[in-house]
Amino acid sequence: MKKTFYAVALACLGLGLTSEAQAQDKQRITKRQCATVDVLNAQLAADPAMAQRLAAIESQTRQFESDPVAQRSTATVTIPVVVHVLYNTTAQNITDAQIQSQIDVLNQDFSKTNPDYTKTPSAFAGLVANANIQFVLAKQTPTGAATTGIERKQTTKTSWGTDDQMKKASTGGLDAWNSAKYLNLWVCNLSGGVLGYAQFPGGPAATDGVVILTTAFGKGGSAQAPFNLGRTGTHEVGHWLNLNHIWGDDGTSCSGTDNVADTPNQADENYGTPAYPQASCSNTSDMFMNYMDYVDDAAMYMFSTGQSSRMNALFASGGARVGLLTSVGGTAPGGGGTTPTPVTYCSSKGTNVSxxxxxxxxxxxxxxxxxxxxxxYNGTATSTSLAAGSSQTISYSAGFTGSAYAEYFKVYIDYNQNGVFTDAGELVVNAAASSVATIRSSTFTVPATAKTGPTRARIVMSDNSATSSCGSYSYGETEDYTVNITGGAARATSVARLGGMATEYSVYPNPATDVLNVVIPADREAATVSVKVYDVRGAEMKQAQFENGQLNVSQLAKGVYMLTIADGQQVSHQRFVKQ
Incomplete structure (x- = not known):
């Protein structure tokens, strides 16, 4: 909604939802209900400083949303998950398969790979977003021990309320793991018809996470229709990632806000399986198929671009969940080998950082x-895959607190994974000095002989051309990342550019300056392909012209854009950066 009203941003600290039927209540529940305000008020009363933390998070989010440069980041964030299963009966002790099904649903819904997103009405199709967030069951505990990411506890309690008792061993539940490094999911038999509830960033660390009813968790097993497709988990994790209800929790006054610009203002929640359009608050239709409405699981299948930006703000500099970027919870102890000898790398660091x-x-x-x-900066928790033999482009830029200075960039990749960057061919970029504070790009080819598996990439920026891959130096900075080398041929998009067989749409280069190339699958006729460009508000950018497989983006302002590519058989959505 386009209104901005901070009080409503605080109005949804968690979610309480009712299922259609709950055996323990012996009554039919026909509507979902929310325990959010009660939970919020209790937390604010217990912690007067919480309101200031929430205000600071909202301020950081607004800064991120207003900064096109900050929104250039589209790296996938992978979040380790621990599932705490509390059960009284055998049926409540859900299987590992049901737990994995919930992880799978989250991964689809937060990456726009859920098959049903194509049901989105054309009015909203250009806004369907890939949030670039993924989830994996934890492989190591906070103390470094191996784990399946699942812990179970049988309890004498027949049901739980929304007072967080399931989150504490002292009250019969299971304690949270370090919430700065893990997403905690509790699965239990909630009372009062509640499907689940979540805690927004900024709440107490000991209770941070999501609680979901046993019969609304994942697919199969104990999951019951119409909440049996894992979307309660998607909705609740959306709250955990700072998304509000789409109608703004304002009753029917049309005065509230979900603090997202591209979701239409709507009067109140929708239930069941509505038919498009459903108009309210003078809009053309509510975006009722959004994961943050109250419709049945089968009727919700999208996040918007604005919601994606709001979530991504949490992982930007100063974001409330940035600690997840450096979590090793999703990595097996010792790298997964029988007797692994870990590869260690020399240190590299600028000492004058002003x-x-x-x-x-x-x-x-x-x-x-x-x-x-x-x-x-240790960014080794962030990774990308590079195919052996492929041509790659790396982009980089320098930032300054005052005047711009001449900076050299060197990029190293440890292709043979021996812990040093001095082997032949491992200095992949050696860029001359430049004092221009703009994005620069270099290309390199991954050797066909590169060793398959994860290895380290190091970017060194210095004002001294003699600075190498190791040791301390004066002015500048070093950043390390992980690259996963895959053996064999280049990626499908690279083959397509050479006349090979592409199986899906893709775009390059990204970021783009003047022209964005659109790779068309080999089984499609280029003449049938149409491309539309939308900004982060959802407005169509008609000055970007598509012809002969190329999109002219020279007239676009710098920033993040969404493409909708249609060919009569399918609709594909791609994000790109104009620099």
Whole structure:
């Protein structure tokens, strides 16, 4: 909704939803209900400083949303998940398969790979977003022990309320794991017809996470229609990632807000399986198919671009959930080998960090915008895949606190995974000095002999051309990332550019300056393809012209845009950055 009203941003700290039927209540529940305000009021009363934390998070979110440079980042964030199962009966002790089904649903819904997103009405189709967020069951505990990411506890309690008792061993539940490094999911038999509830960022660390009713968790097993497709989990995790209800929790006054610009203002929640359009508050239709409405699981299938930006703000510099970027919870202890000897790397760090730093790195799915990181940033929790033999483009830029200085960039990749960057061919970029504070790009080819598997990429920026891959130096900054080398031929998009067989749409280069190439699948006729460009508000950018497989973006302002590619058989959505 386009109104901005901070009080409503605080009005949804968690979600309480009712199912159609609950055996423990012995009554039919016909509508979902929300325990959010009660939970919020209780937390605010217990912690007067919480309101200030929520205000600070909202301020950081607004800054991120208003900064096109900050929104250049489209790196996929992978969040380790621990599932705490509390059960009284055998049926409540859900299977590992049911738990994995919920993880699978989250991964589809937050990456726009859910098959049903294509049901989105054409009025909203250009706004369907890939949030670039993924989830994996934890592989190691906060103490470094191996784990399946699932812990179980049988309890004498027949049901739980919304007072967070399931989150504490002292009250019969299971304690949260470090909520700065894990998403905690509790699965239990909630009372009062509640499907689930979540805690917004900014709440107490000991209770941070999501609670979901046993019969509304994942697919199969105990999951019951119409809440049996895992969308309660998607909705609740959306709250955990700072999304409000789409109608703004204002009754029917049309005066509230969900603090997202591209979702239409709507009067109140929708239930069941509505037919498009459903108009209210003088809109053409509510976006009732949004995951943050109250419709049945089968009727919700999209996040909007604005909601994606709001979630991504949490992982930007200063974001409330940025600690997840450096979590190793999703990595098996010792790298998963029988007797692994870990590869160690030399340190590299700028010592004078007052004036210049790396402010942007983009390679494959890695794209990070940042401020100064005290001379070194460990981004090895962020990764991208590079195919052996493929041509790659890396983009980078320098940031300055005052005047711009001449900076050299060097990029190293440890292709043979031996822990050093001094082997032949591992200095992949050696860029001359430039004092222009704009994005620069270099290309390199991954050797066909590169060793398959994860390895380290290091970007060094310095004002001294003699600075190498190791040791301390004066002015500048070093950033490390993980690249996963895959063996064999280049990726499908690279083959397509050479006349090979592409199986899906893709675009390059990204970021783009003047022209964006659209790779068309080999089984489609180029003459049938149409391309539309939308900004983050959902407005169509008609000055971008598509012809002969190329999109002229020279007239677009710098920023993040969405493409809708249609050919009569399918609709594909792509995000790109105009630089």
């Amino acid at each position: 004036y210049e730093f790396i402010d942007y790195v983009s390679l494959g799915s890695i794209a990070r915008t940042s401020g100064a990181d005290a001379g070194y």
